[in-house]
Amino acid sequence: MAEKQQIRVRFAPSPTGLFHIGTARTALFNYLFAKKNKGEFILRIEDTDLERSEKKYEKDIIENLEWLGLKWDGEIYYQSKRTEIYEKYIKKLLDSGQAFWCDHTKEELEKEKKEQVALKQAPKHICNRRNKAKQGIIRFHCLDEKITFNDLIKGKLEFNGGLLGDIGIAKNEKTPLYNLSVVVDDAEMKISHVIRGEDHISNTPKQIFLYQALGFDLPEFAHLPLILGSDKSKLSKRHGTVSVKEYGKQGYLPEALINFMVFLGWHPGNEEEIFSLKELEQEFSLEKINKSNAIFNIDKLNWYNGHYIRKMDLDELTKKCLPYLEKETDFEYIKKVVALEQERIKKLSEIGELTKFFFIDKLNYEPELLIWKKMTLKEVKNNLEILQEKLSKTGDFSQKSLARTLSALTEKHGTGELLWPLRVALSGQKASPGPFEIMEVLGKEKTLKRIKEAINNEIKNI
RNA sequence: GGCCCCAUCGUCUAGUGGUUAGGACGCCAGGUUUUCAUCCUGGUAACAGGAGUUCGAUUCUCCUUGGGGCUACCA
Numbered sequence: 454m455a456e457k458q459q460i461r462v463r464f465a466p467s468p469t470g471l472f473h474i475g476t477a478r479t480a481l482f483n484y485l486f487a488k489k490n491k492g493e494f495i496l497r498i499e500d501t502d503l504e505r506s507e508k509k510y511e512k513d514i515i516e517n518l519e520w521l522g523l524k525w526d527g528e529i530y531y532q533s534k535r536t537e538i539y540e541k542y543i544k545k546l547l548d549s550g551q552a553f554w555c556d557h558t559k560e561e562l563e564k565e566k567k568e569q570v571a572l573k574q575a576p577k578h579i580c581n582r583r584n585k586a587k588q589g590i591i592r593f594h595c596l597d598e599k600i601t602f603n604d605l606i607k608g609k610l611e612f613n614g615g616l617l618g619d620i621g622i623a624k625n626e627k628t629p630l631y632n633l634s635v636v637v638d639d640a641e642m643k644i645s646h647v648i649r650g651e652d653h654i655s656n657t658p659k660q661i662f663l664y665q666a667l668g669f670d671l672p673e674f675a676h677l678p679l680i681l682g683s684d685k686s687k688l689s690k691r692h693g694t695v696s697v698k699e700y701g702k703q704g705y706l707p708e709a710l711i712n713f714m715v716f717l718g719w720h721p722g723n724e725e726e727i728f729s730l731k732e733l734e735q736e737f738s739l740e741k742i743n744k745s746n747a748i749f750n751i752d753k754l755n756w757y758n759g760h761y762i763r764k765m766d767l768d769e770l771t772k773k774c775l776p777y778l779e780k781e782t783d784f785e786y787i788k789k790v791v792a793l794e795q796e797r798i799k800k801l802s803e804i805g806e807l808t809k810f811f812f813i814d815k816l817n818y819e820p821e822l823l824i825w826k827k828m829t830l831k832e833v834k835n836n837l838e839i840l841q842e843k844l845s846k847t848g849d850f851s852q853k854s855l856a857r858t859l860s861a862l863t864e865k866h867g868t869g870e871l872l873w874p875l876r877v878a879l880s881g882q883k884a885s886p887g888p889f890e891i892m893e894v895l896g897k898e899k900t901l902k903r904i905k906e907a908i909n910n911e912i913k914n915i
Numbered sequence: 916g917g918c919c920c921c922a923u924c925g926u927c928u929a930g931u932g933g934u935u936a937g938g939a940c941g942c943c944a945g946g947u948u949u950u951c952a953u954c955c956u957g958g959u960a961a962c963a964g965g966a967g968u969u970c971g972a973u974u975c976u977c978c979u980u981g982g983g984g985c986u987a988c989c990a
Contacts, residue, residue: 502989559988566986575917576986578989607920616918623989631990655919655985678921678983685982713927716939723982745930746983750926753940756921763953795918797952825949863948872949884951 460492461645464518464525465635471696472517473686474749475680477652478714482677483648484523485737495642496525500533500729501634506679517697521707522730530642532634539629542637542667543591543622551642551666555580556589563910564650577618591623593633594665600658605675605739607651612658620659636660640669648739651676651746652687659756676737678718678746685748700754704777704801706765709758711894717747727760759799777805782812789894793886816903818881820911824886825873833874834912836866840875844897852893859889878907 464480466472487494496518498507518525532539546552557565557580566576580592591722597615604610629637635656639647654676664671664682677689688694700710711730719742721728741753771788778787790811794804810816823833841861847858863871876888879900885891892900 465990469990499990505989512949517988555988562987570916570986573916577917610919612919621988629986630988635990651920652984653990656990667966676920681983687984705980716927718927722929724929726927726939747928748926749939753927756940759953794952796954822958859961860981867949876949880950886951887949 457703457866458645459643460490461486461495461643462487462648463495463497463639463642463644464523465497465499465638465649466514467502467505468500468507469505470510471691471694472510472698473694474697474714476514477517477521477651477697477710478680479648480518480718481521481711482719482737482742484525485733486646486648486739486844487526488596488734493526494523495527495530495644497638497642498528498532499631499634501629501631502532503533506533513696513698520698520701522713526623530638530913532629532638535638536627538641539634539637542633542743543626543629546593546622547626549666550595552593553583554585554587554589554590555592555619555621555899556582556584556586558589575616577616577694578617579663583603587625589631590621591625592619593617593622593666595619595659595662598827600661602652602657602661602671602674602752605646605673606678606742607654607676607744610654610657612655614658614662617659617662622663632656632659632662635662635692636667636669639672640664640667644672646673646675648677650679652679675742676727678744680717681746681748683748688749693862702802704773704798704803705754705758706761706773706801709761711756712761713757714753716753717749718742755799760797762801763796765795767795770795774804777802778808779813786894791892793890797886803871809884810882811891816881816906818877818911820914822881822883823877823911825869825905828870828874830912832870834908836871837874837878837904837912838865839909840871841901841908844892844904845901847897848901850897851894852889855889855892858901874907875904878911880882 458856462483464483466476466480484494488493493749498511498514500511515529543552550618555578556577557690562578565578569576578592579594595614595617597613597698599611600614602611620632621630623629636803638644657674657676680692682688697710701707708729710734712726712728715728715737716726719737721736721742726816765773767788771784771791774791775787778790790808791804794807798804798807823837824830825833840859843859844863847855849855849858872888876885876891877883880886895903
């Protein structure tokens, strides 16, 4: 019965470091592959190394997956809770003689490796004193034969098993090491496709030997190119790598991160570049992943983020901006302010500084800023007074109406000559939304107050 | 040192023997009746090098160079 194989992939991070962009993209690609093929996406925490594993990193993984919207199927598997399973297979290997105890000390091993490197040989350990005393660690002998497999991304890969030697597979009968635990779990969990970073390529032949020794069917392998830092080296903790969540705190949106990450190594086959998670679940395919590493480029992320901010629903955006705005102000007022900045910000976190002038009482700026091009001080003052006069008689402070109301004046006195001093008087900044927009939000009273202050205080100080 | 992977604009990439080598980000210039931003238009910029195969190589092969990964009683 040729039953169509159920697609099952897993994301298997170890809780020994922060969930960075590279980790996130591996999760994303696994997730997308599962969705696209109506398969399952399993989350497995690889915490066999108790000394390095930390609860906070585990928490970080889960929070990030949730934040990004990458929902896994079923329960979370923890390797630390599966020792009986590994024990069974370790025993099997030991009993069959395929695995054995090796009591060479770390010092001996290091010395051996040094000598091999000096002799330009492949570093490997072949134990010459296998013991039954259960001392040292448990090793597995890799046969001296060629291992080839077809990587779904890289193509045909070939390795010489003779260069591998005796690899460590368990610290003791209950504690498997990485290569053994992945093989056992991937086989037990019926993982159909192992999709992981290409830093695992060299582990694959070792694992294939183990699959064979244990009599498991081989899954498909797909090794993703890596995401490199700006120094072109693999993303890692020591390069100041941060948790993806940190981007969230800085005001990056998950949809921007997703869109950005998927394009690091993948393309849709056309020139479209905006994709939601939902769309990607339909479009994604392993065939469209390229082979070379990609450098993390923050400019592109910023662009994506700006794009998603601009097209976001105003209520939703306002809610997301709240944490960056300290003042406890009326939500409707904040919403108006946010509306003015929506197309100006690249990150949510920028909104605080940009909109300060909407929330404070007294502006603080250099009076010289009021001067437009080569105007004289007298002209500035004069123009502000003209505006003050006109505005004090104006009832409708809607943006549109204001523009209409002042159109005759700007025609007469010059647009820049009138509007620049006005805008600065209102915002105190050299760059801001336009004066009509600001006035509508500020309202008549505050508008006139600021113009008055500019005339009375600021200009006097020049 | 050994093994492995990779190689198109600064960056992300399209390309699968014959293209003015396309797009995006960035950058530059201009426009959208003040600034900034948005938006629009235009511009800048790439096939690492050398052999070979071929009528013809960015594309296929080999070598060199360059970059990356792995080389644990981490994962």
